[in-house]
Amino acid sequence: MATINDVAAKAGVSTATASRALNGKSTVDPALAARVLSAAAELGYQPNGPARNLRRQETAVLALIISDVENPFFTSIARGVEDVAQAVGYSVVLCNSDENPEKERRYIDVAIQERVAGVVLSPTGTAPNVDLLTARRTPLVAVDRPLPAAADMVLVDTRSAAKQATTHLISQGYDRIGCITGPAGIQTADDRLAGYKDALRASKRRTSARFARRAEFRADGAFEAAIDLLSQPDRPDALLVANSAMAVGVLEALSKLDLRLGADVGVVAFDDAPWASLVDPPLSVVSQPAYDIGKVAAQLLMARIADSSLPYTTTTLNATLITRGSSTR
Amino acid sequence: MATINDVAAKAGVSTATASRALNGKSTVDPALAARVLSAAAELGYQPNGPARNLRRQETAVLALIISDVENPFFTSIARGVEDVAQAVGYSVVLCNSDENPEKERRYIDVAIQERVAGVVLSPTGTAPNVDLLTARRTPLVAVDRPLPAAADMVLVDTRSAAKQATTHLISQGYDRIGCITGPAGIQTADDRLAGYKDALRASKRRTSARFARRAEFRADGAFEAAIDLLSQPDRPDALLVANSAMAVGVLEALSKLDLRLGADVGVVAFDDAPWASLVDPPLSVVSQPAYDIGKVAAQLLMARIADSSLPYTTTTLNATLITRGSSTR
DNA sequence: CTGAAAGCGCTAACAA
DNA sequence: TTGTTAGCGCTTTCAG
Numbered sequence: 001m002a003t004i005n006d007v008a009a010k011a012g013v014s015t016a017t018a019s020r021a022l023n024g025k026s027t028v029d030p031a032l033a034a035r036v037l038s039a040a041a042e043l044g045y046q047p048n049g050p051a052r053n054l055r056r057q058e059t060a061v062l063a064l065i066i067s068d069v070e071n072p073f074f075t076s077i078a079r080g081v082e083d084v085a086q087a088v089g090y091s092v093v094l095c096n097s098d099e100n101p102e103k104e105r106r107y108i109d110v111a112i113q114e115r116v117a118g119v120v121l122s123p124t125g126t127a128p129n130v131d132l133l134t135a136r137r138t139p140l141v142a143v144d145r146p147l148p149a150a151a152d153m154v155l156v157d158t159r160s161a162a163k164q165a166t167t168h169l170i171s172q173g174y175d176r177i178g179c180i181t182g183p184a185g186i187q188t189a190d191d192r193l194a195g196y197k198d199a200l201r202a203s204k205r206r207t208s209a210r211f212a213r214r215a216e217f218r219a220d221g222a223f224e225a226a227i228d229l230l231s232q233p234d235r236p237d238a239l240l241v242a243n244s245a246m247a248v249g250v251l252e253a254l255s256k257l258d259l260r261l262g263a264d265v266g267v268v269a270f271d272d273a274p275w276a277s278l279v280d281p282p283l284s285v286v287s288q289p290a291y292d293i294g295k296v297a298a299q300l301l302m303a304r305i306a307d308s309s310l311p312y313t314t315t316t317l318n319a320t321l322i323t324r325g326s327s328t329r
Numbered sequence: 330m331a332t333i334n335d336v337a338a339k340a341g342v343s344t345a346t347a348s349r350a351l352n353g354k355s356t357v358d359p360a361l362a363a364r365v366l367s368a369a370a371e372l373g374y375q376p377n378g379p380a381r382n383l384r385r386q387e388t389a390v391l392a393l394i395i396s397d398v399e400n401p402f403f404t405s406i407a408r409g410v411e412d413v414a415q416a417v418g419y420s421v422v423l424c425n426s427d428e429n430p431e432k433e434r435r436y437i438d439v440a441i442q443e444r445v446a447g448v449v450l451s452p453t454g455t456a457p458n459v460d461l462l463t464a465r466r467t468p469l470v471a472v473d474r475p476l477p478a479a480a481d482m483v484l485v486d487t488r489s490a491a492k493q494a495t496t497h498l499i500s501q502g503y504d505r506i507g508c509i510t511g512p513a514g515i516q517t518a519d520d521r522l523a524g525y526k527d528a529l530r531a532s533k534r535r536t537s538a539r540f541a542r543r544a545e546f547r548a549d550g551a552f553e554a555a556i557d558l559l560s561q562p563d564r565p566d567a568l569l570v571a572n573s574a575m576a577v578g579v580l581e582a583l584s585k586l587d588l589r590l591g592a593d594v595g596v597v598a599f600d601d602a603p604w605a606s607l608v609d610p611p612l613s614v615v616s617q618p619a620y621d622i623g624k625v626a627a628q629l630l631m632a633r634i635a636d637s638s639l640p641y642t643t644t645t646l647n648a649t650l651i652t653r654g655s656s657t658r
Numbered sequence: 659c660t661g662a663a664a665g666c667g668c669t670a671a672c673a674a
Numbered sequence: 675t676t677g678t679t680a681g682c683g684c685t686t687t688c689a690g
Contacts, residue, residue, distance in 0.1 A: 001465065003667060014677045019669060027675065044464065049442040050382035051667035054682050059379070069404045069423070078398055082425060086432075091439050093422035094398070096411060103415075110420050113378040135373065136330060219603055248603045255607075274548060274577045275604040278584075332683060343661045348685055356659065380683035383666050 002043040010039040022047070053115065062092045062301065063111040064120045065104060068217070069096040071245060073271050073290050074122065077143060080294020081120055088302060090117065099217070101126045108132050118301040120294075123147055125185050139304040141297045145187045146314075152300045153314045154293050158188050158270075161286045161319035162195025162240060163202070165268040168284075169238045170203050172327055174266045178211035178236030180225045180246060189214065192242045192270065211236050215246070222249030230257055230265065238266035238327070244273040244285075251279060267326045270319075281325025288319045331372040339368040351376070382444060391421045391630065392440040393449045394433060397546070398425040400574060402600050402619050403451065406472060409623020410449055417631060419446065428515075428546070430455045437461050447630040449623075452476055454514050468633040470626045474516045475643075481629045482643045483622050487517050487599075490615045490648035491524025491569060492531070494597040497613075498567045499532050501656055503595045507540035507565030509554045509575055518543065521571045521599065540565050544575070551578030559586055559594065567595035567656070573602040573614075580608060596655045599648075610654025617648045 008018035013032055020028045021036035022045075039045075053059045064081050066074040078094055085092045093116075097104035101124045108129050111119050118139035123130060127148055133140050134149050141152045169177050179196040182189030193212060200207045213229055215221030222241065226249060229236055241247045247269035251261065259265050262281045269276075272287035296315055304310055337347035342361055349357045350365035351374075368374075382388045393410050395403040407423055414421045422445075426433035430453045437458050440448050447468035452459060456477055462469050463478050470481040498506050508525040511518030522541060529536045542558055544550030551570065555578060558565055570576045576598035580590065588594050591610045598605075601616035625644055633639055 004669095005667080015667090016669080016678075017676060020676090023669085029675065032676085046438065046441045046465075048383070048444065048667050049439075050379040050388070050444060051682090052669075053379035054377070054383050054666090054684085055668045055670085057682070069398075069407055070401065072399065075398045075404065078425070091424070091436075093424075095420075095422075096407070107420075109375065110378075112375045115377065115379060136375075245603070248607065251607045273604070274574070275602070275607070278577065278580045278604070278608050280609050333685095334683080344684080345661055345663095345686080346659085349660090352685085358659065361660085377683050380666090381685075383668090383682090384684045384686085386666070 002045045003048065004045070006043055007036060007040045007045050010043060011035040057115070059115055059117055060090045061114070061116050062090050062118050062120065062298070063095060063107070063114075063116045064092050065095045065097050065107050065111070065122070067097050067099045067104075067122050067124055069094070071217070071243070072273060073243065073288060076290030077122070077294035077297070080291040080296075081298040082294075084295055084298035084302065090302075097124055099124055101129060105129045105132075112136060112138065118305050120297050120301060125187070137308065139301055139308065141301045141304070143293050143297045150312050152297075152304065152312055154297045154300065155314065155316050156188075156288050156293065156319050157316050158288075158319060159191040159195035159198070161270075161321065162192040163198040164195075164321050165284075165286050166196045166199030166240050167202070168321060168323060169240070169266050169268060169327055170199065170205075172238075172266060173329060174238035174327075176211065176234065176236045177238040177240065178213070178229050179240045179242075180213050180215065180222050180229070180250060181242040182217045182246075183214055186217075189217075189242060192240070196240050217243050217245060219245050219249035219252070222246035223253050224249075226250040226253035227257065230254070230259060236265065239268075241267060241269040244269055244271035244276070247271075247273070247276075247283065251283075262326045263329055266328070268321070272322060277324060279326070281328070284324045284327040285322050286319045287322050289317045292317055331374045332377065333374070335372055336365060336369045336374050339372065340364040386444070388444055388446055389419045390443070390445050391419050391447050391449065391627070392424060392436070392443075392445045393421050394424045394426050394436050394440070394451070396426050396428045396433075396451050396453055398423070400546070400572070401602065402572065402617060405619030406451070406623035406626070409620040409625075410627040411623075413624055413627035413631070419631075426453055428453055430458060434458045434461075441465060441467065447634050449626050449630060454516070466637065468630055468637065470630045470633070472622050472626045479641050481626075481633065481641055483626045483629065484643065484645050485517075485617050485622065485648050486645050487617075487648060488520040488524035488527070490599075490650065491521040492527040493524075493650050494613075494615050495525045495528030495569055496531070497650060497652060498569070498595050498597060498656055499528065499534075501595060502658060503567035503656075505540065505563065505565045506567040506569065506595075507542070507558050508569045508571075509542050509544065509551050509558070509579060510571040511546045511575075512543055515546075518546075518571060521569070525569050546572050546574060548574050548578035548581070551575035552582050553578075555579045555582035556586065559583070559588060565594065568597075570596060570598040573598055573600035573605070576600075576602070576605075576612065580612075591655045592658055595657070597650070601651060606653060608655070610657070613653045613656040614651050615648045616651050618646045621646055
């Protein structure tokens with residue numbers, strides 16, 4: 001594979017000049033530069049990234065470590081990050097931690113070893129992994145979930161959104177409202193449950209553990225939880241569901257138990273999936289600004305890469321309740 | 330940041346010995362090795378990836394360039410690739426070409442420059458990009474779409490699946506069957522259309538261009554196409570739809586036109602989305618083995634990385650028709 | 659089994 | 675403006 005020396009030789013200049021020409025430095029004679037460029041083209045020269053990165057002690061790549069590639073919420077974040085990064089000439093590598101602290105740790109190690117310029121992370125909840133990054137002062141932005149560490153964060157005001165959604169269900173005349181949320185320890189799962197309880201308390205209702213369930217952020221776990229919840233004699237007549245994958249499980253459970261969405265059991269779910277308006281009645285949702293989360297996170301990261309002395313910031317974006325038929329009798 | 334020299338110094342050995350110990354070479358005194366390892370741990374030593382890659386002239390990373398991160402079909406492929414890569418100690422970086430030849434080209438350049446060990450690619454259809462890779466003998470596996478170039482491929486027998494799905498619609502008594510597929514030039518889009526025509530011909534029906542439409546592989550384009558198709562006086566009474574994002578658009582169009590799914594317009598769509606069984610009636614689909622595509626692709630890639638002289642293979646996996654209510658009157 | 663030393667390809671002082 | 679040269683951190687001969 002052709003090296004910069006081959007290019008230089010072919011163009012009859014030194015490697016230094018070739019390097020300068022290839023990198024568009026203005027301090028090189030246009031005629032020479034042209035010769036270098038055409039030599040490079042003829043040889044099909046592609047710079048050796050590792051060599052360049054080693055020498056420069058920096059790379060133009062960002063690592064984006066997310067907890068679930070198959071969750072549209074996170075892929076939207078990915079697009080946001082990518083669009084910003086592309087625009088300033090950075091590449092982004094997407095890593096899937098799969099909600100697994102060990103995988104997260106492995107990818108953080110890789111990010112450190114490859115000396116990426118910065119990391120966008122949706123943390124799985126274990127602080128020690130993140131310390132690896134902060135100890136090395138690797139620029140870091142946390143998305144979706146807060147971090148105890150000193151870092152920029154881009155979050156969603158999920159607790160108040162959950163409260164608002166639950167209040168909406170109450171105002172629609174639902175009386176025994178349940179909640180299906182994610183695993184304990186995942187902040188967004190806890191926040192959604194907390195917001196749900198906030199709303200019940202605000203309307204002077206008792207909150208009962210009998211009506212709250214936790215499961216993985218997936219359809220199957222939510223299906224079991226919903227079956228469980230709705231098989232009680234005094235079953236809930238409405239449900240707040242913590243994400244769209246879980247909503248699939250809940251709707252399956254409803255169908256299995258022959259309960260009508262809306263009429264028998266009102267439902268509001270987090271995340272506005274493309275199919276939400278296709279079910280009958282259409283699903284009410286809490287829409288999160290995922291793309292913007294990614295965009296803001298990438299902008300913060302680029303800013304910090306440029307100036308590491310910036311103060312840490314926390315940006316909280318708002319989710320919006322979209323009411324459709326599933327939350328009306 | 331601590332280098333291997335720091336580790337060596339702290340352990341009181343040469344860098345060579347430190348390197349050997351760190352890499353688990355058997356030719357090093359256990360006592361020294363232990364000293365090196367603990368020195369590394371104390372210093373929080375992380376190897377410098379670029380330096381190692383430069384020296385070794387190889388990396389343990391795979392690039393996976395897919396045409397749409399937000400399409401669950403491709404993210405499933407990603408999981409398949411990742412699972413086998415992880416198992417053998419490779420990292421995979423996910424790049425999103427967005428069905429855009431230029432972006433694809435940019436990512437291929439990055440892959441070459443970073444000297445990745447191999448590439449899994451769902452091509453956007455332009456041969457020159459791929460030549461960049463083959464010219465450099467970078468191990469390459471194409472997924473989902475065939476390549477003119479010499480490379481391993483993992484495909485789905487999408488044409489015969491389309492034929493089978495269309496035949497199914499015919500057998501269910503639908504008479505004027507239409508097809509909404511992706512852009513011309515994308516092989517899978519063309520194949521699905523071809524399979525659709527195969528079925529019509531086999532049952533002695535005329536194929537009419539009036540009943541076929543193309544759009545981007547997205548909901549909005551498919552929505553327009555469906556509105557257009559179904560607004561004709563002699564409208565289709567069934568539709569074969571080329572992917573699940575498009576299915577969303579088609580179902581929205583049905584709802585807008587007050588046409589009942591199944592009864593008025595039978596539908597079979599490619600890709601078994603999680604929500605497919607939630608709509609009423611449940612959606613009949615052609616389920617593609619996306620995860621397996623990724624798995625097989627990664628296995629082929631690893632094999633080729635190990636031995637570049639292997640003959641090129643094409644693996645064709647089968648899609649399966651899952652009939653549900655949307656294709657019955 | 660261990661160490662000294664070369665060199666991967668590139669960029670950035672420093673000189674000219 | 676151009677060339678010479680050092681060296682980024684690592685692995686790997688080659689001697690010992």
